[in-house]
Amino acid sequence: MSLKPKTDKRDRSKSGPGFRKEAVAYKADFSDLLTLEEAAQKTGKTIHNIRDYIQRERIAKLNMEGKPVKRAENGELRVSLKELQAFLYLVSQRDEKHHRAGLHPELGFYNVPERERTRHVNRLHPYLGKFIPQLVEWFLSRYFKRGDWILDPFMGSGTTLVQASEMGMASIGVDVSEFNCHIAKVKLAHYDLAQVRKEILEAESRVQRFSDRLQHKDGQSLELFPEERLDSLKTSLLAECKSDYLRTWFAPNALLEMLYYRRLIPHYKNQDLLRIILSRAVRSSRLITHYDLATPKMPVALGVPYWCRKHNRMCLPIDNCIEKIHAYSNDTVRRITEFSKLRNSEPAIVVNGDSRNVRLNEYMPDGVLLDGIFTSPPYVGQIDYHDQHVYAYELFGFPRNDVKEIGPKKSGKSKAAQEAYINDIAAVFRNACIYLKPDAKVFIVANDRFNLYPRIAELSGLKIKETILRAVTKRTEQGNDPYQESIFYCVKMNNVNAYFKQKKS
Ligand SMILES: C[S@@+](CC[C@H](N)C(=O)[O-])C[C@H]1O[C@@H](n2cnc3c(N)ncnc32)[C@H](O)[C@@H]1O
Known part of the structure; x- marks a missing residue:
């Protein structure tokens, strides 16, 4: 059987596969607002499922007045029951269509968040x-x-x-x-988790101090990086960078931070794991738009805002790497700890x-x-x-x-x-x-x-x-x-x- 991917010219990154159009009509209906727990109970889904629909913009994130919001205050997030039901109805129709096309009903994994x-x-x-x-x-x-x-x-x-x-x-x-x-290899290695946590957090905080100093933030980092030392450090880091790619695709501070992290790695035991954290951070710190992380063709200009299809607003290209190092350091510790409890x-x-x-x-x-x-x-x-x-x-x-x-x-x-x-x-x-x-x-x-x-x-x-x-x-x-x-x-x-x-x- 020929399995041609469907092509659809619509920009799906904003709205998902056509579900939100119907759903928006329900946003003003005040009476059917539910918390995530209530929505999960009423529809037989899990709270994770409902969060996932919101995250993928299949249903709207509402406040207590039923207005769509980007961010809801603690305890104030609501969804519309009618919108949710309309969405689930469309999903069930899609399942039905897939069933008729001979697709295995269990292997679509539609509801896995x-x-x-x-x-x-x-x-x-x-x-x-x-x-x-x-x-x-x-x-x-x-x-x-x-x-x-x-x-x-x-x-x-x-x-x-x-x-x-x-x-x-x-x-x-x-x-x-x-x-x-x-x-x-890094996913499958056996780790001493206490040591991993210590090394990851220490490497991160060393880059954080370096980054603070690059941005002329005062504090104890001044002692570690007095002006002359900072200048010669920058020069020697850049001298270690032979790659035109790296020099082109990153903001100057992002490049220095990643080179500094790279230099720290040989001082630790869990070097492969640190490389993966750095690589993940580097990938997200390229001069690219938020909606084109997978296959960017060329870097965007530093400091020039662009219309972001992912976030539906103007965004700026990232100018540092430490933000992502911070996010992925914690995330990595959490993920390998979780897997270590499940693996054999x-x-x-x-x-x-x-x-x-x-x-x-x-x-x-x-x-x-x-x-x-x-x-x-x-x-x-x-x-x-x-x-x-x-x-x-x-x-x-x-x-x-x-x-x-x-x-x-x-x-x-x-x-x-x-x-x-x-x-x-x-x-x-x-x-x-x-x-x-x-x-x-x-x-x-x-x-x-x-x-x-x-x-x-x-x-x-x-x-x-x-x-x-x-x-x-x-x-x-x-x-x-x-x-x-x-x-x-x-x-x-x-x-x-x-x-x-x-x-x-
Ligand atoms: C579709 S991906 C596999 C993805 C994998 N199932 C996963 O979940 O990550 C195919 C992989 O085949 C690898 N590959 C291509 N040619 C190969 C070869 N001659 N020998 C071994 N691997 C090869 C590619 O590097 C790529 O990682």
């Missing part, structure tokens, strides 16, 4: 194109059991491995991009390599064969996975391996690109088959709009047992346009060797 979709370490660092943990959980819980070994040959930011760890399964993930492996001790192995030829036995315990695969390969011509984290490659100097990326955006979607894609993806699964048990289960999540996977399966020595269709409503941060994707449930062909001999002859 943002907070859950990004739970604990799943939002340790942004990553364009990851799947939600609920999808992985759904399949792992039905087709695998505790102690099984799961492979993700296109590991990305490590969602499969994180979920496997939560469910008591062992896992191994491979990715060609070193920075993606870095994100996954089964191995979670991260390999930086090319899945077409990586030798998995070199990383796994002797004699282990894999029980299955849960993975989402790159789509043809959709994303350049190294480029999406260019700021991190520039800041930390990780080696790049772009040429080994399968289906990169820069190669396009032509027939030739599709052919190359088929052969490359098939090479990955052929290689993976070597390490699978004979009865292993393979799940491939793909937006197969060019219908390439039947051939890929054949060339891989896999048989597609079942194709499950699901609606994808919130895959990336780039909006909420729903599209469909397939989950191919495959098994190894009987006697794969004989199959390949036959093909050769």
